[in-house]
Every structure is written in C-alpha cells, then in structure tokens.
Amino acid sequence: MNKTMNVARYEYLHHVGNKRFWLSLVSVPLGFGLILVISLLLSRFSFDTRPVGIVDNGSLIQLEPDNSKESTFFNPQIYLNVYPDESTARSAASTGEIQGFAVVPEDYASRYQLTYWTNKQPDSSVHSVITDFISANLMAAENIDYAVLHRIREGSSISLQSLDGSQTSDGTGWHRIVVPAVIGILNFIVVMTSGGYLLKALVEEKENRTIEIMLTSVPSREIMAGKIVGNLGVGLTQIVVWVLLLGIAGFLFRSKLGFLADIHLSGSYLVISLALMVLSFLFTAALMATIGAAMTSTEESQGVIGLMVLPMMIPFYFFNVFLSNPNGILARVLSFIPLSAPLALSLRMAISSVSPLEIGLVFVAIITFTLLMFWLAGVVFKRGMLQYSRRLRFKEIFKKETRNA
C-alpha cells in the first residue's frame, strides 16, 4: 500500500509540479473568460444606446415614457422620446440624435401596425422598448394595471413531483439544462486530460523501459492503482482550481450574477453527480491503462483515445432526445454506460423524475463495469507492458494469470 501511495504521489506531483499543467489549467477558464469578455464587449460596443423616437398619430399615448432607469455600461437602456410630428422626429434621426422613430398611425386601433423609420437594422431591444410602451398605453386605455401584463407575460412555474412524493424536480428554469451540461463538459475535460496523462505516462514508461524496473519493485496491480489514484488527484485538482477561479470571478462580478439565484440544486443531486464523475474517471483511467499497456507507441495510443470521445459526447449529440423523452430507452441506456452516465443521469434527474431504484441500479452497473475494467487493466498491464514491439493479442489477455499480476 505504501508503494501504491509512492506511485500515486509521484504521478500527482509529476503533473501538478509541471508548469505546462498549470498553463493548460489556467488557460482553459481564461480562454473561456476571454472569449466571453470579447463577445460581451463586441456586443456592447455594437449596441446602439441612442434614444428611439415615437410619433403618435393615433391618439394612443397617454403615459410618459419611463426613462428613469439608469443606463450603465453593463446594463444599457434605450430611452424613448415622444415627438409631436414625423418631421421633427425625422430631423432628430437625420442628425443622429435618435437611432430611428416609430410612427403610430391613425388607424392603429384597427390594424395594430406601426412603422419604424431607420437606416439600420434595429436591435431586438428597440422592438421591446416600443412594444412595451405601446402595450402599457393600450392597457392604460383599458384601465388595466401594467403589472398585470407583466404577470401574464411571465407565465407560471411548474415543478414536477413523483406520485409517491419521493422525487421532486424544478420543471422550469434554464439551469436544469445548463447545470448537467456543465457537469458533462467538466467530466469530459477532466477525464480526457487526466486520463490522457495516465495513458501518456504508461506508454512513455513502456517506450523508455522504466516499467521494467518498476515491475521488479512493485506488483503490477499496485503500480496501476497508484497511477490511477495519482491521476484522479490531478483531475480533482483541476476541478478544485476551476471552481475556485469561478468563485473568485463570481465574487468579483457578484452584482451582475443575480440570475444565478435561480439555481436550486439539492445536495443529493450534487453528490450523485460528483460520485458519477469519480466513477466515470476510474473507469476511464482503467480503460486508458488497458490501452496504454496494449499499445506500443504514443502515436498508436492517440488514435484509440479518439474512439473514447464518442460515447462521452453521445448525450450531447442527442440532447433534444433527452429533453423530449428523458426516460426513453436511449436516455436510460446511456445512463448505464460509465463514459456517458455523468451527463446522461444528471440531465435526466434535472429535467424529470428518476426513481431511487434506477439511480441505485445505475451505480451498481457502473461500479461493476469499473471493477471489471480494473481487472482487465491489471491483466493487460501485466502482459502487455513488456511487449515492446507488438500489440497485445486478444487471446493472450485471457491466459493463466501470474502471481505478480
């Protein structure tokens, strides 16, 4: 056990102590952040904040435009200016004082159609500003409180409840899709990077023959266990660092993240999702060890990694199927496959009701698959690591096992 921990510690420190690890670790969130900031800035700078004019030829407008909201860089407002006639509005538009103006025609009450005059395609915000103002005036004409209109537009929130009352799910809200997707993406990145480290380390040890010295020092199962534990630590370090960075970013921009208050995640949901990620990693690590032991060169192993991406990405490819039928056959089958389970099950749990029995069965299946993969990795590791010039053949895997395996 001590040697297992020595192997694990070496694997962990070898990667975490490497500048390249930290560069790639920080570059991922920084890259995402940079793209986000650039797109926000581009969007912000292309956003026209000049006021919009409105000319009322239909005697519709009774209310003053509400231009009281402060326009800031992150929350720009488009104000409304009411003009007495079209020529004044046109003059203001031609000097650039306003970006365009809407004309409420005399027959608006019968046709409900108005014209917006401008030389550029208006943002969707312009449309909202005008229609909100018109709606408010229409409601005022009917003596209806404007707040009622808001309430009608917001609609209702529907939560799901299983018949026996044991399962609940917030049936609405963007987070029920985004959170599982983030879990899936995190799982993909962590599994592929730390699993990739493991595979690379194994193939390199095979190429430089270090494995031969290791096998005369530590039983092969302990070597493999140490490598998997060490690389799992690398993966968890990645997650912890990213969560910390997200936390710091969240703290810095806390005033802009009010929408995050919509996220209501239960503790059990998080525990199940995290446990699935860890199991998925262990399975993948054993799979990587199997591939690394069977292959003869880094180049050869890279090709096989590509095949592993596919099952991890399947839930993303069939996202619509999950949303339309979260308890269908495809969604259920993918929940039982270790590589796709973290995204598949967490998505299903977020958008529908999954029984505790099924969740339990998923765990039993994935743990069983993982243990089988560990056994297979142990055998292949033992038999394939010293075959330098050719790949391990399938029938050689199942020959009689040795003591040191």
Next chain:
Amino acid sequence: MSAIIVDKIAKSFGATQAVRDVSFEVRPGEIFGLLGPNGSGKTTSIRVILDIYQPDSGSVTILGGPMTNEKLNQIGYIPEERGLYQDVPLDRCLTYLATLKGLTEEQITERLPKYLAKFDLTDHAKKKAKELSKGMQQKGQLIAALIHDPEIVIIDEPFSALDPVNTQLVKDLLIEQRNAGKTIVMCTHQMNQVEQLCDRLVLIDHGRVLLQGELSEVRDQFRTNEVIIDSLDPLPEELNGVSRIEQLNGGYRLTPQAGLSAHQLLNELLAQGIKLNSFEVAVPTLDEIFIQVVKEGNGKHE
C-alpha cells in the same frame, strides 16, 4: 542456501518457445554470467527469475523460496535498454525509483549524494536523463540498481555505452559488491568481461542450456593440447612431434602428434634447436568457446 535456483523453466509466447527446460543455480556472493546470443532466451529467463513472467513449467527459488513482494526490495535490476524517465531530472528519478524499493526519504538523502559523487554525476543530478550521455544514463541506472543495497543484482549488458574508464569503474564496483557478499547475475556479450569477472556461467541458446559451470571448468572442458609459441627464427614446414603448424600474428599454434604432451613437445622443440621466446599451452578464449558451442548448438537444431 543458493541465491537463485532455476529449475527446468519453460516459457513460450504464442508459437514461440522462448525458454525450454532451463536450469541453473546462482550461489551467494558470486558473479554469475548469463550468456547467449541475441534472442537466445536470456531476457526471458531473467524476467521469469524476477517474476515478471510466470513460467509455463518449472520453478524459480530466490533467496530460499518463491518470489515475494518483500524480496523485490532485495533485488536490483538494470534492463538491457534505458530504464530512466527521460523528461525527469536524474536525482528526482533516482529518488522515486529508490522509494519503490522501500527506502525512506532519510535513507535516500543520505545515500544518493554519495552514489552520485562515486559515479561522477553530482554536477548532472539536476539534468534530465535525455540530456545525459548514454554512459551517464547507464551509471544512473547502476545507482538505481544499487542504492537500496540489494542482496542480488541482475544486470543486462552492464558495460554497454561505457568508455574504458567507466567500464573499469563498473568492474571495480561489481567486484566490490561481490566482496561485500552480494550476488551478481550479469548478462553480456562481452566475453572478455566475463572472463575477468565471472566465477561461474551458463550459456543458453534457442532457449536451451548449452554449457554451464565454473569458468575454469568450462575452459578445461574445451582445452586442447595445442601450444602457442613465439620463436626467434621462422619455423620449418615440418617438425618432429608436430602434426599441424598454424602461423599466427607474431607466433605459431602447434598441434602435437597424438599421445604427445605439451611438456614432451617442448623437449622435442628444444631438441630440434628451435629458439623460443615464449611457449604456452593454448587455452581457448571464452569467445572461442562461445562461438564453438553456439555453432554446434545451431548444428543440432538444423
């Protein structure tokens, strides 16, 4: 108690029979030569000894019993090719490999600088293995094999990539280890090194033992009654008592007539007025024995 007993081991890979019915014994405190041409089954035999491979049949007894995880700490091993992490500083690599042999950090801190100094690697300790010459890497591997003070050291081609100075350093080290009671198994093609170092040897080819025993016994086994002389004057074409004369570079190899001993041949030569600078009984070199045995072995297989 023998350090290693290999008893009729056989190992095949698919249709290839790498080792068949190989038996030998390595005694404690000796340098034992495991010899054989490329592909003869040496490396497979070593891996079976080290319990990396399980034999198809036969058994290995090491330090009085089967291999255990504890006994792994009593063995130092250098494979034939490389064996160091190429992208890791030498001292970190050696520290890691030493921990796998059960050494504590304190023990490593105490021993590693001494070994680095002994092998003249102190100034290179922070370099990555790929930045070191092959000879330096080989010395680094020797440190990895010796730092945990093993009972048995198994080295595949210990002198490959070493210059004469470092070859002598390693030879001295192996002798020092033997004098300290360590058992050394040495695989090599360099027969001159075997002649200088090994107490006993086994020669295998095509997975079979062709020859084994003490170095002197092996030589005696192949000894002929031929003599090598260096004479002041050229020899005549025929000499009494000599059935064959072969001119060598700076001398002659003489084959006495049947029934004539080397001593009697010397008297015959002196009686015929041959002026001798030197006269020695021709002992076959290990190289010659190796080639002869392997050729004979191949003849049997063909």
